Amino acid sequence: MRFFTLFIFFAFITISPIKGQVLSHKKTYTEADTLRGSLRPERNFDVLKYHLNVKVDPAEKYISGSNTITFKAEEDLPVMQIDLFANMAVDSILYRGQKLNYTRRYNAVFIDMDPSVRDQKIDSLQFYYSGYPVIARNAPWDGGFVFTQDKEGNPWIGIAVQGTGASLWYPNKDHQSDEPEEVLIEAAVPNDLMNVSNGRFLAKKDLGNGYTQWNWKVNSPINNYNVMLNIGNYVHFSDKYQDLDLDYYVLPYNLEKAKEQFAEVKDMMACFYEKLGPYPFEEDGFKLIETPYLGMEHQSAVAYGNGYKMGYRGTDLSGTGIGLKWDFIIIHESGHEWYGNSLTAADIADMWLHEGFTTYSEAVYIECRWGKEEALEYLRGLQQNIMNDIPMIGPYGVNKEGSGDMYPKGANLLNTIRSIYDNDSLWWKTLKDYTQHFRHQTIQTEQTEAFFDAATPIDLKPVFDQYLRHTNIPQLQLKTDGEKLFYRWKADVPDFKMPVDVCIKNKEVRLFPTPEWQQLKEKFKDAGEVKVNDLKFYVDTVHINNLY
Template identity: 30%
Template sequence: MLALAASPTLAQVKRGEPPITAITQTSGGPIEPARAALHLEHVDLAIEVFPDTNRLEGTATLTLTTSDPQTQLLIDLDKNLPVSALSVDGKALRPGQWSNPEGRLAITLPRPLKAGGRAEVRIVYGGTPHVAVRAPWDDGIVWAKTPGERKPWVATTAEGYGCDLFWPCLDFPKGEPDTVDLHITVPAGLKAPANGTLKGIEKLADGRTTWNWHARSPNPYSVAIDVAPYEEVSGIYLSRFGPKIPMNYWYLPGREAKATALFQEFAPTMDFYESVIGPYPWYDEKVGVVETPHLGMEHQTINAYGNNYKKTPSGFDEIFQHELGHEWFGNQMSAANWDDYWLHEGYAQYMQPLYGRWREGEARYATMMDEFRLQIRNSAPIVSGRIMTEEEVYEEANGGPGQDIYVKGAWVLHTLRNLIGDDKFFEVTRRLVYGRPDPKPGNFKPRFSSTPEYIQIVNQVTGKDMNWFFDIYLKEAALPELIETRTGDTLSLKWKTPHDKPFPLPIEVQVDGKTRLVAMTGGTATLNVPAAAHVVVDPDSRVLRRSEVVEAFQKQSMRM
């Protein structure tokens, strides 16, 4: 997902009707044992889109197992999409055997389900889905029109409020299904690119078409509907690891030249990620991007792109590059708890200056990192240590770290890389993403991770106890401050940290143009420096620390 934007106005909120309940608006957080015991083996999801009336009609067949006994099933579904029929293992239920007053569909099972048991639940539903207020920062469906011909242009976003906005699902990260078959039916003249591999297009008698897709292990929120009179540019990426991977970009008519230029970024960006991280996780499906009426979102193998082909000094499309990064950080490796959201966004954000460095060198990297530094707010710790909802983390108004999971997360990774070196940093990253240091197509699967596991990986790879590093940078809001004192020929350095926590982070000191790394054992150091010498501490900005200059700039910017 993208960094935060301004909050929506009241008028925009009103345009987001029909409203949703607090349950539907909540994604993740503490999960009741009965729901946590459920696992989706397979989802067959048939949805027909009616742009003229802003409606959806769907049939979802959920094949699920349970690790605990169940007498009822709790499935997340927005109550704006009422259920008209429901069956369990082929047996139709009476209307009184299910209810959905607040957005959590409660299904009374015709027979108890034992631990280890399996059930097939078929749910027929439909209605007017919640409209996204300000996609992608608020979620729902976007009913737009293409420029010029004013044809339907439809898209979904669901990361904040969750998958239940348009299909019956388990709306928490580990609710991820093993496989999904999508069948999206659209009016004549429209196309419906989606997740995974295209299995075929059925042409119906009245001109409608049904687009059939098969995907493995999509995040619940990354299952996406995109509908428009798309045109397509395609090609093949020859992976560094062997596979020939289809690349597809679906774009609006009339934008061929700009679309072709963006498509030319696909292969080099893939090469960057494969060279520094490892194999593209969905090598057996596709690299897919679709033009949307909102800015962007990491919808697995069908990433949303709506940046209108804007150019930046970096020389590459940062929205496309960021969302593609989520195929590794968010889709292949997923946070089981939204409290660890920084593993998605901090890494995806950090991949931007690393790509700038890969393309142009250190000057571009430093410039991009400086832009991020000015955005760090330090309003809350990046990691709280408790189970969180997506909105609790993403919204500063809810007491969460907000955009710091992006920009501060990137600076934490920058500081870590400079501390442990590139070889160890990228081994840590590979172990995080793939669960192993030697990923190759076929020897890894999608995985869940967490901040505690990440710290264990860093400790394992470095052979050191690095908990002190993360105790400050992730678990405290305030940044460490380096106190510098010069007395005669002596330079004293001392780390000042929240709650006086230990912080033995070494620091570079440049004296009259010569730089050396100073150990800060115990958080302090004393150097003999001639009184007349010119001293610059951390001359290459390798360390994230408090800056009064940055704070003054931020205060001034807020007043302007």
């Protein structure tokens, strides 16, 4: 979600310090990073279910409750790691009716399982906790709660914790590789407020103490950071797309704006159903929920805070004007339902699988509505936000993403691969097959590379390697010698090969450069007569002075 592009950086640096939830240029890592980012023996269990029961006190900005964690041991488990931020109190941990001993290191709680849970056994524990959760300074760029008021003075509360960690507000196995298969969320809030969470609404109950408990259930695998509370004086309206329930929760004074703005959801669904496949969480329905921060891809409960404006808060990230034809937050955050929520990176080092594909889904939507040329123009416009500073893939096992380039550069990598295919029917089939093949799975970059590589006889391995694991993009070098023109690739990947389409005297030709000089058959006096089709390929072009 966090759009940490150059555009966003300059747009917000005058407002408040930028603090991406994970995006940073940190180069050294602590034990706390390893405890959070690695799959240690104490994490050798598969989470099956969370049952959250929480109470939120808006006046005190305080939460309390429990999480019943149902799990399956993947080997004998004498000690179990559950994550909860150090500022939150552990009130007690119960296992088979008995309190367990535990120790804490940083944001990890190590529980002495007595007796030890045996390999392959399904069991559960109850984790009771309370405290004053971290409050976000500038959500969603930093993680935490947002305690504010709507225009009518009613409490309005949201949470954004991607990267920072869901353990900021509830105890869980805080690693993207493990998703509970279902979640029950029971949230008590003051009587005059509503809580909207993920999944299907089950019931509400007046607790007789000034609080009402709102119950929601998720029936699909879900990322920890997507499990969410949205508390406010909401009104509800609904619609349908085919068999999919569309539910909207907004502030009362924005109801008419929302009915008009959210009509775009049906256009989006029609496009994504065709190009990406059916909505992956039909059993849980689709919701847009107005939030006091910009947005986030909370599964089946997408956070919306774009002010009912077209574009990104009324601006166009591509600089082309095309981005002002649609509501950025609706399309981008909903695109994450396919990429990020359904198909999930097992380690956040591979978060380009979320952000690159979701940014590409923006162009998919543009192509559905306004045609391929505008989609290509939009993608080329996004290149202005690429910094090529650090690789798109981050270091593994330390809870660290790669470069913020994963958004625009990731999308332009996919567009380049589409162009390499040189067959739109094959491209759309492969993209849809990929999206459906990995539905509701956690995956790694290598699986994505293999899937797209298998669909074409052209070797995509060096292409993925160059764009994902190096900062530079391929450089097409051109040189004339008399009337002879020579070309080659310069890249970090040894023996880099990739076809590229160029325009020569108003005619498009496909070249197959290698690191070795090759000569065009046509006669040239000026290398400037050869231009890369930069709507289709994201590469550098350089005219050099000397052959070498």
